[in-house]
Amino acid sequence: MRIILSKLGRFAMKFIDIGANLTDPMFQGIYGGSKKHEADLDIVLKRCWDIGMQKIIVTCGSVNDIAEAAKVIERDDRLVMTVGCHPTRCSEFLADPDEYLKNLTTSIEKFKQKVVAVGEIGLDYDRLHFCEKDIQKKYFDIQLQLAEEFKLPLFLHCRNSHEDFIEIIEKNRDKIKCGGVVHSFDGNIDEAEKLIDLGFFIGLNGCSLKTEDNLQVVSLLPAEKIMIETDAPWCGIRPSHASAKFVKTKFPTVKRKEKWTADQLIDGRCEPIQIYQVLEVIAGVKGEDEEKLADLFYKNTMSVFFPNELE
Helix, strand or coil, X not given: CECCHHHHHHCCCCEEEEEXXXXXXXXXXXXXXXXXXXXXXXXXXXXXXXXXXXXXXXCCCCHHHHHHHHHHHXXXXXXXXXXXXXXXXXXXXXXXXXXXXXXXXXXXXXXXXXXXXXXXXXXECCCCCCCCHHHHHXXXXXXXXXXXXXXXXXXXXXXXXXXXXXXXXXXXXHHCCCCEEECCCCCXXXXXXXXXXXXXEEEECHHHCCCHHHHHHHHHCCHHXXXXXXXXXXXXXXXXXXXXXXXXXXXXEECCHHHCCCCCEECCCCCHHHHHHHHHHHHHHHCCCHHHXXXXXXXXXXXXXXXHHCC
C-alpha cells in the first residue's frame, strides 16, 4: 500500500526519533564527496513533523561533530543532541586525551539546554580497523564520568562486544544515575535481558530488524523497555530484510539521487519519517496495536531523555 506523504497527517500518533545523524552530508545533497542535489534537511524535517514527530535526538559521534550538530538543532526547538565520542573514533583521544575530554565537557556545559545524553559511546568490535579494542575500552570507561558529572542518561553503542561492554558498565554502575538506551540493538535475547536488568532501554531501527533471528528477539522484548529510531541516513528497512513483509506504508521514492525532487525520498537514504515503518514492523512482529505501542514508546523515551516535560 502506497500512502502519499500529505495524507499521513491524519494519524494522531506521536514519535521521538532517539537517533538521527542529521549532520551527515547526505542531507546537504552530498554523496561520496560529490554534490548530487540541493540541501534538503529542512524538507526532510518538515516531512517527519507532519506525521507526528515530536522530537529528534541528533547524534554526535565526535568532538568534530559538535559544532555542526549545534547549528542543526538551532533550526527547531524540537531538535536536541548528544555529546560523546563513538567507539570507532576513539583514536581521536590519543593526541591529547585530557584536552579531548575537556572539549566534550565544555561542549556539554555550553549547550546544556539542548544536550540530552552522553553519546554516542560504547564498543564496536565489528570495525576494529577504525579503532582497536583497548583504545575503545579505555575511552568508553573514561566517558562514563560525563554521565555522573552532568547527571545525563547514556546513548550507547554495543556491536559484537557484549561481554566487555557489560564489564565496563557494571564497573561504573555508581556513575550511571539516569539510565539510557543501547541503540540500534541487534544482539540476542539474553544480551537484551542483561541490558534491561542493568536499567537500559533497547533502541530499535531498521538495522535491528534485518533477519528472522532479529525479529524473534523483538517478539520477546518487553514493549515497556523499547525505544524507536531511524539512525538516518542509515539503517532503513530494505526489501531484502526479513522485516519488509511487515511494512505497510510506502513513501514516494526516487532511485537516482540526481533525480531528487522535494516530494520524494531518495532510495537508500533513510529519513526520520521512516520511523513509521519501524513502528509497523514491531507492531506486526508482536501482533499488537500500532497506536498503543507508539504511545508506549513515546512515553518510554520521554521518561529517560525529557523527564522534566512529562505531564
